[in-house]
Amino acid sequence: MNEDSNNQRAKGPAFQKVIEFLRAQIQFGKLQEHAALPSERALGEQFNISRMTARRALLALEMEGLAYSSDRRGRFVSPQRLTYDISKTVSFSEHAEEGALGLSIKLVSQGMIEATPQIAAKLSIEEGRELYTYTRLFSLKGHPAFIEEEFAIADLFPDMFSHSLEQSTTRLMEQEYNMPAHSGDISIRMRALNEAESKLLNLPTYHAGIELEQVILDHRGQPFCFGRQLWRGELAEFTAHAVVRNR
Amino acid sequence: MNEDSNNQRAKGPAFQKVIEFLRAQIQFGKLQEHAALPSERALGEQFNISRMTARRALLALEMEGLAYSSDRRGRFVSPQRLTYDISKTVSFSEHAEEGALGLSIKLVSQGMIEATPQIAAKLSIEEGRELYTYTRLFSLKGHPAFIEEEFAIADLFPDMFSHSLEQSTTRLMEQEYNMPAHSGDISIRMRALNEAESKLLNLPTYHAGIELEQVILDHRGQPFCFGRQLWRGELAEFTAHAVVRNR
DNA sequence: CCACTATATTGGTATATACCAAGAGAAATC
């Protein structure tokens, strides 16, 4: 009942102190991008709290997007957010090559499928039509940024897999198949990663990320490719310019 | 060492079972929107796991966006996602009134400030210029959906606070001040909620949400209002139509 | 009927402990 001494003079829960400490270290540059944070056990000793409490704080930092962990290697400082203007280009890779983002693309899987009802609807084609599908991992300066899965109408791109998929497919489609992207229908939402996705993106399972779906259209407004990008949430920022219609 | 009997036959961690169970209940409609999920203690008994493990599962469901908790009341099923086309309208409230979304607006705070460097830059005005600022909570069918903070150039809207702010300000600005929105510069990102924001949105602290910033421009391309919406992440989906330029 | 008051329930925080499995790096081996 007496106010006694001692520490505990701060407000709020104990893990708050750890958060504030690390947040300051990160924001004032004492810890650079991708630098290792102290381990759960080390933080516990340093702040005289249990490991689970230290963990609680670190998980909060992950949700803030300031840190990330990758399975049992440790926790690290998240890189800066990067901005992607969806109203100017439908191709991130072309956008990235203009800047010095250090983009690299790794093919994860490829194959052919028949259009499912959902995908057929997106592409305005009949069900069962043949599609190329391929999944690629996009990294910036060696660190995973997003996964992209694309579905392209097979007829339109004969022998597509004879070309390398570890480049901008927008450019491939334009230059090799004379099918330039003219516009795109985009939707953006937040969702949790599943196990496979977490693994690829080097994140814990059930972490939240940002999903960007786009249908890519030719000059006649005809869809020819459907893609789904799953971004590390703390990394992406999307901008657009909107014009009010119907007034 | 022996395979013995018994349960444990599923793969993966124990909390996985709880997740799958509840996910099924939700997706197959046995639990309606905003229905209460079993408590941490109840789940622990039901699945014969400790409360902390049950909690672990429930937190994962929250990150997935399938459930939400509000401080010590319990956990509930998240409502369906709703879609907001940012390339057609800059005003969500007008969009919402057209549908039957059950939109209600509550004024949280209001005041006047001088433009900070950041906001001045967004609005292309000099620092220190007077701004109206107000924060409002937008709810759909009685459940909080997003917080909006707006900054409007005071000169342009004399006596603005004599009007109710619990309506569409876009419409207010258009009809009362002859200042229709013509276009908007939008940016979207994911970030964690702070304490105050969590409280308003009825979510646990450090939960991730989606922030949508927009600068609203008049027909000459002159900014007159800057706004920041913070959405419950599981709720929002943003769509846009993009046209490729510079080719 | 309304205001107050106990009481039970619930999630939030915190600790101490244990074991496991994936990585990283050093040491031993080929």
Next chain:
DNA sequence: GATTTCTCTTGGTATATACCAATATAGTGG
């Protein structure tokens, strides 16, 4: 020099327990 093996560190999972604070509900009194 390259491969394999061992060891250490790290985060991931799990339990049992404890107390707290906000909430909801049932009961009580004016």
